[in-house]
Amino acid sequence: NAVDTAVEAFLGEGGFGIVAKCRDTKTNRAVAIKVNKSRPDILQQAKLEIFILEQLRRLDPDAANIVKWDGFFHDGERVCLNFELLDQCLEVGPILRQLTNALSHLGSVGIVHADLKSGNIMVVNRHESPIKVKLIDFGLACPASAVMPGDRVGTVGYSAPEVMLGLPFNEASDMWSLGLVAVELGTGVPLYPGNEDYDVLKFIIETQGQPPDHVLDSVMMFTQGPENGQRLFVSLIKQMLALDANQQIFGENFGLNAKVQWFGKGGMCWSGVLPRFYEELSTQSPPDILVIHAGGNDLGLMSAYQLSSVIEKELMQLHTEFPSMTIVYSSINERQVWRYGNPGQINKDRKIVNASIRKAVNRFAGVIIEHPCLRFFNNSIFLPDGVHLNKKGNELFLKSIRSAIQQSLQSPHRKLT
Numbered sequence: 001n002a003v004d005t006a007v008e009a010f011l012g013e014g015g016f017g018i019v020a021k022c023r024d025t026k027t028n029r030a031v032a033i034k035v036n037k038s039r040p041d042i043l044q045q046a047k048l049e050i051f052i053l054e055q056l057r058r059l060d061p062d063a064a065n066i067v068k069w070d071g072f073f074h075d076g077e078r079v080c081l082n083f084e085l086l087d088q089c090l091e092v093g094p095i096l097r098q099l100t101n102a103l104s105h106l107g108s109v110g111i112v113h114a115d116l117k118s119g120n121i122m123v124v125n126r127h128e129s130p131i132k133v134k135l136i137d138f139g140l141a142c143p144a145s146a147v148m149p150g151d152r153v154g155t156v157g158y159s160a161p162e163v164m165l166g167l168p169f170n171e172a173s174d175m176w177s178l179g180l181v182a183v184e185l186g187t188g189v190p191l192y193p194g195n196e197d198y199d200v201l202k203f204i205i206e207t208q209g210q211p212p213d214h215v216l217d218s219v220m221m222f223t224q225g226p227e228n229g230q231r232l233f234v235s236l237i238k239q240m241l242a243l244d245a246n247q248q249i250f251g252e253n254f255g256l257n258a259k260v261q262w263f264g265k266g267g268m269c270w271s272g273v274l275p276r277f278y279e280e281l282s283t284q285s286p287p288d289i290l291v292i293h294a295g296g297n298d299l300g301l302m303s304a305y306q307l308s309s310v311i312e313k314e315l316m317q318l319h320t321e322f323p324s325m326t327i328v329y330s331s332i333n334e335r336q337v338w339r340y341g342n343p344g345q346i347n348k349d350r351k352i353v354n355a356s357i358r359k360a361v362n363r364f365a366g367v368i369i370e371h372p373c374l375r376f377f378n379n380s381i382f383l384p385d386g387v388h389l390n391k392k393g394n395e396l397f398l399k400s401i402r403s404a405i406q407q408s409l410q411s412p413h414r415k416l417t
Contacts, residue, residue, distance in 0.1 A: 005033060005073075005080075015275060016042055016139060017078070021085060030085045031070070038077035040310055041271040044301040045139060046072075046079040052141045053081075055109055064105035065098045067122065067136040086122035086134060095121065095133045096182055102135040103178065107144075107171045114153040114163075115140040116177035118184050144170045148339060148387065157192050157200060164197040254402045258409060261287035269297045270307070274314050286322045289405055293330035295353060300340025304349035308356035315357070319364040326408055327366040329357055330401060334376040336386030347376075369404040371397060 008030070009021040017037045024031055036046040053069045061068040061084075068084040099121065106113055113120075115137060124132040140153045147169055154163055160176035162169045183191040192200045253260040261280075263273055273294050292315075298307050319327055331354045338346040358368045373396050374381060374389070381393030389397055 005031075007033075015271070016045065032083045032085045034081040034083065035075070036079045036081070039271070040302045040306040041269060041298060043077075043079060044298075045271075046081070048301075049081070049139050049141070050079075052111060052138045052143075055111060055143075056106075056138070058109055059105050061134070065102035065132075065134050066105065067134045083136070086124055086136065095131065095185065096178070098133050099135065099178055099181070103171065103174050106141075106174070110144050111138075111141055112144050112147065112169070112171050113138065113141050113174050113177075115155055115158075116174050116181065117155050117158040118181055119155075121181070146339075156195060156197060157190050159197065159200075161201070161204065164201055254398075254405060256402070256405060256409065258288040258405075259285075260289045260291060260405065263290070263292045263294060269301075270295050270311060270314075271298075274317075277318070286325050289326045289328055289408070290318070290322075291328040291330060291401060291405070293401075295357075296332040296335070296350070297339065299332070299346050299349050299353070300338060304352035304356075307349075308353050308360075311353070311357055312360040315360060315366070316364065319366065327361065327364070328369060328401070328405060328408065329361050329366060330369045331357070331371060333371040333374040333397070336376045336379075336382055339387075367404055367408045369401055371400055373400065 004024060004026050006023045006025055007020050008023055011019040011021050011032065013019070017035045019032055019034050022031050022033045023029070036042050050072060056064075056066060056069070059066065067086065070082040070084070072079055072081045074080070099116075103113070103116075113135065116135070120135060120137045121133055122136050124134060142153075153159070154173075154177070158177045158180050160169060160173035163173055180191050192203050263276065273292060277290075295307060295311060302310075315327060315329065318325070332350045334347070334350070337343070340346070354370075361368050374393060378393075381389055381396065383390050
């Protein structure tokens with residue numbers, strides 16, 4: 001527990017929180033403690049990681065080349081995960097066999113790591129010979145059976161094409177990442193350049209050719225949402241021209257005389273909205289209109305009231321920092337299938353969140369978009385997975401957004417439905 005743990009050094013930081021080298025004062029053993037932030041969405045992610053780590057207790061961590069987990073404790077509202085302390089990874093060394101062994105063991109219990117990269121490979125003891133490495137960080141890991149099309153996991157430059165293209169993936173995607181790690185170990189530099197999936201896909205196509213037709217057809221089946229269109233597939237079809245789905249239908253910026261920025265990536269959780277907004281803000285000016293469609297993937301991971309509180313707080317933060325920017329919140333639309341929890345309860349939570357956000361957005365004269373035409377019982381607008389919209393549904397979705405933005409430009413203080 002926190003009382004028996006003394007912090008000795010800071011080891012690293014990520015979106016989840018920090019990792020610190022600590023000393024167990026009872027055993028005098030050095031350990032690595034992953035301290036998660038106290039935000040509700042991060043706490044839910046920590047719970048999912050604990051679930052995965054519990055599954056991995058069936059494996060011998062030394063035989064399986066995975067980090068040893070010694071449980072968790074709470075420090076106030078923060079969840080702290082206790083791991084064995086490992087050295088930083090080496091750039092070269094005979095480690096591929098051990099990583100293959102690690103993936104084999106994960107596969108034996110049906111787990112996809114989903115974020116295999118050089119930074120998640122650690123050395124037990126760099127002075128030991130032969131060298132022994134272990135795989136760490138199961139924050140994005142998931143049961144292979146729970147993977148859904150559109151899930152966005154992994155790190156740019158290491159993700160498999162099927163992940164970047166929004167297709168279903170499995171343990172084989174980890175093997176692709178391992179191949180890229182192998183190149184990096186041998187050359188000292190990553191194989192694929194670029195800061196976004198788009199850049200990596202462009203490089204892959206230029207050097208290795210376009211994906212086969214059956215892969216492209218699959219993308220057309222599973223892709224939904226305007227950013228998926230931009231990042232994933234329309235750009236491939238059009239010889240890498242940066243077109244997104246709203247440009248296909250309406251032209252750039254939804255065909256409107258304003259700079260419109262969109263946040264609604266398939267698989268995106270709410271925790272990804274603000275970090276990405278500020279990241280893009282470092283290279284461009286704020287948009288006139290910010291459209292956000294996120295939150296549906298968080299339902300079931302936290303209560304409706306927790307999710308509403310997080311969204312309200314961060315929308316107000318954006319409004320306070322950028323008062324001249326019109327914030328457009330696209331309500332969470334109905335689905336036939338929900339990822340977590342009982343569908344009936346999730347739909348109730350959806351209504352609670354939408355109602356709460358509607359009140360909050362109206363307070364700062366933002367725009368709320370409802371989607372009354374997207375009903376769960378209308379099979380003609382959904383893909384077979386019951387989650388993603390097909391072409392017809394996506395066009396209805398985008399047209400309602402454009403119509404609302406158009407009205408907001410004419411009357412910024414008007415509530416739109």
